[in-house]
Amino acid sequence: MSGPDLRTSLGETTLTNPVMVAAGCAGTGRELEPFLDLSELGAMVTRSVTLDPRAGGPPPRAVETPSGLLSDPGLQGNGLQGFLATELPWLAQRQVRTVVSIAGRNLGEWAELARRVGLSPGVAGVEVNLAWPPGSVAGRDSYQAGKVLAAVRRDMPRGVPVLAKIAPVVHHVVDVARAVVKAGADVVVVGHGLPGLALDPGTLRPALGSGSGALSGPAVHAVALRCLWEIHEALPEVHLVGGGGVRSGFDALAMLAAGARAVQVGTTVLRDPGAPVRIVTELRQELEHRTIPSVADAIGHAHRPEGDPR
Numbered sequence: 001m002s003g004p005d006l007r008t009s010l011g012e013t014t015l016t017n018p019v020m021v022a023a024g025c026a027g028t029g030r031e032l033e034p035f036l037d038l039s040e041l042g043a044m045v046t047r048s049v050t051l052d053p054r055a056g057g058p059p060p061r062a063v064e065t066p067s068g069l070l071s072d073p074g075l076q077g078n079g080l081q082g083f084l085a086t087e088l089p090w091l092a093q094r095q096v097r098t099v100v101s102i103a104g105r106n107l108g109e110w111a112e113l114a115r116r117v118g119l120s121p122g123v124a125g126v127e128v129n130l131a132w133p134p135g136s137v138a139g140r141d142s143y144q145a146g147k148v149l150a151a152v153r154r155d156m157p158r159g160v161p162v163l164a165k166i167a168p169v170v171h172h173v174v175d176v177a178r179a180v181v182k183a184g185a186d187v188v189v190v191g192h193g194l195p196g197l198a199l200d201p202g203t204l205r206p207a208l209g210s211g212s213g214a215l216s217g218p219a220v221h222a223v224a225l226r227c228l229w230e231i232h233e234a235l236p237e238v239h240l241v242g243g244g245g246v247r248s249g250f251d252a253l254a255m256l257a258a259g260a261r262a263v264q265v266g267t268t269v270l271r272d273p274g275a276p277v278r279i280v281t282e283l284r285q286e287l288e289h290r291t292i293p294s295v296a297d298a299i300g301h302a303h304r305p306e307g308d309p310r
Contacts, residue, residue, distance in 0.1 A: 004287035005294035008261050010239050011161040011186035015042035018295050019280045022243050022266030023048055023101035028087040035273035038096040048103040048129045053079035058209030063198050068217025069267050070198045072210045092122030099125040107151040115155040125161040128152055131192045142179035153184030165189040168227040174234045190227045191243025191264050217267040221245025225258050232259025249282025257302040
């Protein structure tokens with residue numbers, strides 16, 4: 001007897017399983033190659049690509065806290081031209097389903113990034129990082145988010161799915177999700193870190209070089225679940241991806257049950273580089289244990305009345 005069917009769909013794209021690597025946690029893939037076969041994952045999301053090269057933020061860029069990781073890498077990278085010339089071809093050669101994360105500073109940059117990335121071979125989707133630049137309101141303000149998505153969608157070739165990554169801000173998350181979908185997003189990703197600050201115990205000054213940063217990891221898992229739940233409850237037809245503190249197959253299953261169709265594994269990769277493939281295996285076991293025949297049957301399970309046989 002075959003095991004559970006792990007296939008899932010995002011927009012018109014079908015993934016072999018619902019586990020993705022989140023943007024920024026594996027660079028553009030080379031860092032993970034010694035630890036796992038990237039082609040075994042549902043998809044790999046690249047670090048956020050900017051139009052021009054960036055040196056990144058001042059060190060230190062990451063610091064552990066009791067409940068997660070506080071970080072502000074500053075989107076270090078060699079710019080769009082360098083990415084298209086060297087990094088995207090490397091992923092395409094290995095048949096990795098690649099979602100390219102993009103980050104613009106204004107509507108013109110968003111449009112150019114969307115057009116050039118969308119026309120490049122080997123791109124399975126484009127994720128719009130609405131939380132950059134630091135302090136941006138686009139990830140939590142429905143009007144600004146809608147403007148960015150409209151600019152991206154206008155210049156994006158048809159057939160390339162657009163994923164809008166929004167901040168897990170409970171009081172506004174449904175409005176922002178509704179706005180980006182109306183503006184053309186095929187998928188909504190709930191997975192940014194929450195604003196945070198850590199102090200150095202010796203100096204009593206901010207531990208990060210940039211001052212404050214984004215808190216990710218176990219601390220944000222429950223918040224992300226709440227946001228997924230609220231969006232699915234209000235907009236059940238919208239395709240969702242959940243991220244935030246996914247460390248195990250059960251964490252992944254919980255996000256599916258809350259309404260996600262796929263999950264992104266992020267901070268835990270920095271501690272356990274093989275975690276994404278392990279989580280695929282654990283998710284299969286979780287489904288088998290509960291006699292849930294497929295990922296599709298798990299999606300939104302937590303919203304169903306008790307005793308619902310689906």
